[in-house]
Every structure is written in C-alpha cells, then in structure tokens.
C-alpha cells in the first residue's frame with residue numbers, strides 16, 4: 001500500500017498543529033555496552049568509568065554529564081525504556097511527536113539497543129518495548145478513544161531513501177540462506193518539502209496496524225530487508241540509517257458540561273490528534289582502516305560518515321547557544337538524514353538521543369568523539385507542540401457556544417412568545433399602512449390620468465377627448481381609398497375608448513375621495529369613542545362606590561344627629577346649670593352635624609350629576625359605535641363598488657381590445673377580397689376591350705358584305721331582263737351569292753354573340769361596383 005508519509009509533525013495527514021507549546025532540550029542518555037567477544041579476545045580493557053550517583057561518564061580526565069547513563073555500573077539497561085522512552089510513548093497520546101535516536105560508532109550496540117536487529121534485538125530492544133507499551137496503553141483507553149495506527153520503515157542508503165516495507169519487491173536472499181541479507185532492489189522514496197516547510201516522504205509504504213504482532217512483523221520484515229554487511233568491527237554491521245515510524249491517530253472523546261434550565265447537560269465532543277514516533281537506528285561511524293573495508297563497503301562507509309558529519313554539524317549549530325541566538329543557519333539540507341530529522345532536532349518533537357559506546361580501550365577515541373557529540377546534542381532546544389486538530393477544537397467551541405445560546409433561548413422562552421406577538425402586531429400594522437398607501441397611490445394615479453386628459457383637452461382646443469396612441473393601431477396597411485373611412489372609424493373608437501377610460505378614472509377618483517372622507521370620519525369617530533369609552537365601566541363603579549360611601553356617611557351623621565336631638569330633649573326637661581351647658585354643647589354639635597349633612601347631600605347631588613353625565617357619555621359612545629359600524633359598512637360597500645367598477649372597466653377594455661383585433665382581422669380579409677376583385681375587374685376590362693375591338697371589326701365586315709349584297713340582285717335582274725347569261729356564268733354568280741349570304745349570316749351571328757357578351761360584362765361590372773360600395777359602407781359603419 002503506497003501512501004504519502006511524513007516524518008514531520010505536520011504531515012499531510014496531520015491536522016494543523018496548535019495549542020500548548022513548550023521548549024524542551026533533547027534528552028541524551030549514554031548506553032555503555034559490555035565488552036563483547038572480540039574485544040575480550042583482544043584483551044581490551046574498559047576505559048570508561050561511570051559514576052553511579054550522578055549520571056556521569058568519565059573518559060580519562062573528561063567528565064561528561066548526561067540525563068541518564070546505563071551499563072557498566074551505571075543504571076541497569078533495563079531501566080532505559082521506562083526512563084527515556086515511556087514518557088515519549090505517553091506523549092504520543094497527547095499529540096506530541098517524538099524521536100528516539102541511537103547514535104554511536106560501528107559495533108557500539110545501536111541496533112541491539114533499538115531492537116532493529118534480526119539476531120537479538122527483537123525481544124529486548126527499545127522498539128519491541130515501545131510496541132508493548134503502546135498496545136497496553138491503547139487497551140486501557142480504547143473505550144474513550146478511537147485509534148488508528150500505521151507504520152513505515154525506511155532506510156537511507158548511500159544518500160538514497162528506500163522503502164523497507166514495500167511488499168511488491170521480492171526478497172532476494174543470499175545463496176547461503178542467511179536471513180536478512182538482501183540484494184538491493186527496494187523502491188526509492190522521494191523527499192518532498194511542502195509550501196509550509198514540512199518535509200514529507202512521497203512513496204513510502206504506510207502499513208495499517210491493528211495488533212502488536214502485525215507491528216512486530218513489519219519491524220521484522222524491514223529489518224530483514226535493511227542493508228547490512230560484515231566488517232572487521234561488526235559481522236552484522238548496518239550499512240544504512242533506518243527509521244521506523246509509528247503514526248498514531250486518535251479521536252478523543254471530550255466532554256463539556258453545560259447547565260440548561262437547572263439540569264446538567266454533558267456533551268461528548270471529539271478531538272482529533274495525530275502524532276508520530278520516529279525510532280532511528282543510525283549507521284555507525286567507522287574508520288576505514290579499522291573496519292578493513294574496501295570496494296562497496298568503503299563507499300558505504302564514506303556515505304555513512306558523510307551523513308553523520310552533516311548530523312554533527314546540525315547538532316553543533318543547534319547546540320551552540322550563541323549561534324542559535326544569532327539565528328545562524330542550520331545545515332539541514334546537507335544530507336538526506338538531516339533533512340529527514342529536521343523536526344526531531346530543533347523542531348516539533350520530543351527527542352531522546354541514546355549515545356551507544358563501547359567501553360573497550362581500543363575504541364577510546366571513537367567513544368570520546370561520541371561523548372562529545374552527544375554532549376553537544378544536550379543543548380538542542382526543541383519546541384514540541386501537541387498536534388490537535390484545530391477544526392475539531394473549533395467545532396467543540398462552537399458546540400459549546402450553541403449550547404449556551406440554546407440555554408439563553410430557553411431562559412428567554414417566557415418572553416419570546418410575547419415578543420412574537422408584538423412583532424406580529426407590528427407586521428399587521430405595517431401591512432395595513434402599506435395597503436392604505438397603495439390605495440392612496442392608486443387614487444393619485446387616477447387623479448394624474450384625469451389631469452393629463454385635462455391638459456391635452458386644453459391643448460387641442462375644441463376637441464373633447466385626446467387620442468390614445470395605443471388605440472391608433474391597425475388599418476395602416478389599407479389602401480388610400482379606405483384611409484378616410486378607416487381613420488374616421490379608428491378615431492371614433494379611440495375617442496370612445498379614451499372617454500370611457502377618462503370616465504372610469506373620474507369615477508375611481510370620486511369614489512377614492514369618498515373613501516378617504518369615510519376613513520377620516522371613521523378615524524374621528526374612533527378617537528371620540530376612545531375618549532368616551534376610556535374606563536367607562538371602572539369610573540361608573542368608582543362613582544357608585546363613592547355614592548354608597550356618601551350615603552352611609554350621611555346616615556351615620558343623621559343617626560348621630562337624632563341621638564343628640566333626643567339628648568337635647570331630655571336635657572330640656574332639667575333646668576340646672578350643668579344641663580344648660582350640656583344643652584349648649586349639644587346645640588353646637590347639632591349645628592355642626594347639620595352642616596355636615598348638608599355638605600354630604602351636596603356631594604351626593606354632585607355625584608348624581610356626574611353619574612348622569614357619565615350615562616350621557618355612555619349613550620354618546622353607543623351612538624358613536626353605531627355610527628362607526630355604519631361608516632365601516634359604507635366603506636366596505638364603497639371599496640366593493642370601486643373593485644366592481646375597476647373589474648367592469650377591465651372587462652370592457654379587454655372586450656374592446658378583442659373586438660379591435662377581430663376588426664383588424666376582418667379588415668385584412670376585406671382588403672384581400674377587394675384586391676382580388678380589382679384584379680378580376682382589370683382582367684375583365686381587358687377582355688371587354690378586346691371583344692369590343694373584335695365586334696367593331698365584325699361590324700365593319702358586315703357592312704362590307706351588305707354592300708356587296710346590294711350589288712348582287714342587280715346582276716340577277718340583268719339576267720332576268722336581257723339576254724340570258726350563259727350557264728357557266730349563272731352557276732358562278734349563284735355560288736358567289738350563296739357564299740356572301742353565308743358569310744353575312746355568320747357575321748351577324750358573331751356580332752350578336754359579341755353584343756350579348758358585352759351586355760353580360762356590363763352587368764358584372766355594375767355588380768362589382770355595387771359590391772365595392774357595400775364593402776366601403778360596411779367599413780364605415782362598423783361600430784367599434
């Protein structure tokens with residue numbers, strides 16, 4: 001399966017990255033492998049001492065401090081995964097890219113550490129542990145998230161990027177059957193840089209992974225395909241830089257809690273995250289003299305060293321704080337390796353470098369170089385960013401906003417119906433205002449039509465109606481013979497139409513005025529009604545209550561007065577001084593009470609008056625109500641009348657137009673007939689002329705024959721009186737005479753025939769003329 005893969009955080013498949021960004025240094029761990037067989041055989045001694053307390057490696061007088069040191073009495077190598085790589089695996093689940101980079105001289109144990117070897121790496125190496133940790137984690141959180149895993153495995157061999165998982169390429173094992181040794185026929189992969197500077201690999205196979213076993217199988221397949229070769233320093237020396245990439249895509253369910261109407265609503269949104277873990281097993285630096293390489297191996301070695309040198313330069317550039325601050329150029333483009341590791345070093349990645357060293361004194365120089373190299377790498381500052389989908393976060397935000405708005409809407413639910421009611425009323429008011437305005441507009445238009453007519457009338461002094469251009473259509477194709485009659489009829493019809501239109505406009509105008517008048521009256525009455533009717537009932541009740549109170553008060557005062565009167569009468573019976581004083585007091589009180597009663601009576605009378613007034617205004621309101629109803633009915637009637645009148649006018653106009661069209665059609669037909677008759681007439685005239693000429697000729701000929709006949713009896717008389725003519729002469733004369741007679745008879749017959757024909761033509765001509773006359777008559781008298 002070919003796909004577009006990327007070594008960068010923001011790959012084509014990755015969403016735009018955002019959110020938390022923190023600077024962090026590249027972590028460097030040193031792994032000191034034990035002395036191996038050859039080294040022991042050669043009697044090598046360990047030249048590296050490790051401080052168990054502080055993660056420090058001492059090489060002669062040079063102490064190097066790292067984040068972790070494993071092996072040779074440092075931390076046990078078994079802790080390497082937990083301390084260095086496990087946090088990166090965790091980071092993947094939070095969207096952070098990560099890189100684990102194994103660096104060191106040839107035979108220092110990089111492949112062994114990473115687990116990309118076929119022989120002994122697949123069990124204890126870091127990559128197999130990554131796989132276990134990854135799937136354990138997925139198992140524990142899969143109920144909360146959706147996962148998708150892909151792996152790709154490429155190598156950079158002699159500055160060429162090759163796909164190690166391309167299943168279309170057959171395995172070409174060596175004749176000795178050594179697994180993993182493969183003749184190179186792998187598909188090349190292109191490094192591409194997207195417009196935003198992201199490096200991608202075009203053509204690298206990305207295998208979808210469902211289980212740990214599938215992933216392990218990919219690792220195994222790639223490791224088998226990877227180029228290895230035997231050197232003096234390593235029987236299974238990797239001849240290429242290998243990058244095993246795990247891509248983890250996840251849809252995380254995130255809950256947001258909102259409170260709607262006192263109930264807690266938990267919304268489960270989704271967040272997309274994509275992160276990549278690059279596990280890099282670099283080819284080891286080597287010295288040709290020591291590896292004993294020649295030919296192909298030598299060339300491979302040169303390429304390997306060149307790549308590692310470029311990597312060293314990048315690390316130096318990034319690790320030098322001064323240069324970094326000055327924004328010095330980082331030579332990522334110097335090799336394919338550095339281009340592919342661009343994000344892992346100084347970019348969007350959490351990176352751990354594992355510097356593998358041999359403790360053997362024979363390798364002391366290379367080990368020192370490695371430690372220096374690794375030490376510089378510790379200064380590299382990366383900027384890992386969680387690759388979360390901005391769109392997803394944005395959607396989540398919008399969802400929350402929507403919930404908030406819904407909650408607000410619910411809270412306002414009580415008032416919303418009132419608001420709707422108010423809006424509805426407003427709409428109704430606006431609609432009625434609109435109707436009123438349309439009506440007014442109609443009236444103004446009618447008025448304008450009337451005024452226009454009046455203006456035209458004034459211009460055409462003496463002419464009552466103006467001519468509507470629209471009604472002047474038709475008949476234009478008619479001959480000049482008919483122009484007068486047509487113009488007359490057209491003019492009449494136009495005048496009738498214009499008059500009718502004018503009358504209609506006047507009628508509409510007057511009715512509109514009447515309607516306006518009614519509306520005005522209605523408004524007045526309604527405002528009067530409002531004045532009369534405001535709180536009529538409430539006021540009446542108030543007055544009635546007041547009256548009752550007054551009545552009650554009056555009665556109380558009257559009772560008091562009666563009591564006092566009774567007391568006064570009693571006191572009047574006794575004549576002592578005290579009784580006199582009491583009588584006077586009572587008299588005063590009585591007077592005051594009488595005044596109070598009088599006041600109350602007055603008040604009561606006033607109230608009665610007010611009530612009467614109120615009753616009157618109520619009656620007036622009733623009258624007004626009736627009047628309003630009456631005006632409203634009149635208004636409705638008038639509106640209906642206007643409508644009917646407009647409809648009638650419309651119908652009349654439509655029928656006029658229809659009739660006009662019909663007339664035009666008939667006119668065209670008559671015109672056609674006329675033309676036909678004219679042509680016939682012309683033809684008949686020609687025939688008549690010819691026949692007349694022929695008749696004249698025949699008459700002439702007849703005359704000649706008659707003359708000849710007159711002379712013939714003379715010949716016969718000569719025969720009868722004198723000597724008888726000879727027999728021959730007689731026969732000749734007789735034949736001549738007979739011929740003449742026959743010719744005369746034929747000519748007479750011909751002339752008679754011509755004469756009859758001429759008479760017929762004359763009759764037809766008369767008939768035709770009378771037809772024309774009747775056609776003219778029809779056109780002139782046809783009503784429009």
Ligand SMILES: Nc1ncnc2c1ncn2[C@@H]1O[C@H](COP(=O)(O)OP(=O)(O)OP(=O)(O)O)[C@@H](O)[C@H]1O
Nearest residue numbers: 033036106107108109110111112234237238283284
């Ligand atoms: N920690 C270790 N314990 C035991 N043996 C080890 C360890 N590390 C490496 N070795 C052995 O050292 C030898 C070289 O290791 P390895 O092939 O991993 O080196 P390398 O750095 O990958 O070399 P190269 O760069 O040439 O590929 C192997 O035989 C391997 O088994």
